[in-house]
Amino acid sequence: MSSSDDxxxxxxxSADDYGLTERVSEGIIDAHEHGVVTSASIIAVAPAFExxxxxxxxxxxxxxxxxxxxxxxxxxxxxxxxxxSLVDKAGNFWPTWRAFVPRAxxxxxxxxxxxxxxxxxxxxxxxxxxxxxxxxxxxxxxxWPMVSDVLLDLGDxxxxxxxxxxxxxxRGPIGxxxxxxxxxxxxxLRERHWAWTDAATGLDEAxxxxxxxxxxxxxxxxxxxxxxxxxxxxxxxxxxPDRARYRWNYKWDAEFNALCSETVRIAIDELGFRLxxxxxxxxxxx
Numbered sequence: 001m002s003s004s005d006d007x008x009x010x011x012x013x014s015a016d017d018y019g020l021t022e023r024v025s026e027g028i029i030d031a032h033e034h035g036v037v038t039s040a041s042i043i044a045v046a047p048a049f050e051x052x053x054x055x056x057x058x059x060x061x062x063x064x065x066x067x068x069x070x071x072x073x074x075x076x077x078x079x080x081x082x083x084x085s086l087v088d089k090a091g092n093f094w095p096t097w098r099a100f101v102p103r104a105x106x107x108x109x110x111x112x113x114x115x116x117x118x119x120x121x122x123x124x125x126x127x128x129x130x131x132x133x134x135x136x137x138x139x140x141x142x143x144w145p146m147v148s149d150v151l152l153d154l155g156d157x158x159x160x161x162x163x164x165x166x167x168x169x170x171r172g173p174i175g176x177x178x179x180x181x182x183x184x185x186x187x188x189l190r191e192r193h194w195a196w197t198d199a200a201t202g203l204d205e206a207x208x209x210x211x212x213x214x215x216x217x218x219x220x221x222x223x224x225x226x227x228x229x230x231x232x233x234x235x236x237x238x239x240x241p242d243r244a245r246y247r248w249n250y251k252w253d254a255e256f257n258a259l260c261s262e263t264v265r266i267a268i269d270e271l272g273f274r275l276x277x278x279x280x281x282x283x284x285x286x
Contacts, residue, residue, distance in 0.1 A: 023240035025052035035260035039063035063277030134278035202232030207250030
């Protein structure tokens with residue numbers, strides 16, 4: 001393109017689940033240093049969080065998101081007594097958004113419990129010496145209004161004013177609901193002068209973005225005409241026995257290889273994107 005860098009659309013290539021395992025964390029850093037990853041979302045409740053966070057301090061060029069977690073296999077930071085509405089009788093998070101959202105819709109999730117657990121997770125990330133430039137969540141549960149309300153208050157109180165707004169191309173009820181919730185969240189963000197990308201992909205195809213799919217995804221983002229976009233991915237290095245406890249059927253290795261391929265880098269360049277992080281996004285109305 002003949003335009004200046006400032007006129008080029010920004011592409012944030014995010015790698016989620018930093019801290020999940022050692023090999024996932026190493027893969028994310030490798031995909032930044034040798035590929036196109038520009039941002040990592042770190043999970044404070046994940047088993048490899050502490051050791052992985054130390055390595056992340058040595059990679060200042062990598063944007064950092066707080067990947068807040070209230071569903072999944074890993075336990076909360078706080079006790080069941082402190083956050084009773086977020087856990088089952090064994091003190092574990094609900095397994096997926098499919099169990100969490102109906103409880104939230106029925107008024108069985110206490111926003112104060114969310115606030116306490118999210119604050120503990122953000123404190124853990126910051127105590128590790130990391131500077132957070134945006135918020136997102138495991139399984140994108142922050143699209144649900146109660147969760148986004150809590151996160152926006154937390155961000156305003158901690159000088160973080162950028163958040164992921166994921167979209168869906170799905171034609172079924174889930175895709176329609178995601179688009180409706182995304183529009184609601186965008187309205188909140190405008191009112192509160194936050195930053196987010198104009199387009200995003202990675203929800204419908206989560207964990208299965210190989211080389212061909214990644215090139216196609218970048219093409220779709222470019223064709224949207226958005227001034228900023230996010231590609232959310234889940235890379236990891238192979239031979240990782242610690243991933244066995246996560247029965248997600250994700251293709252971590254394939255996504256890692258795609259992110260490090262010259263083909264994807266060339267596609268990003270030819271489509272006119274400049275790589276960036278959430279810190280590069282302008283805040284609405286400012």
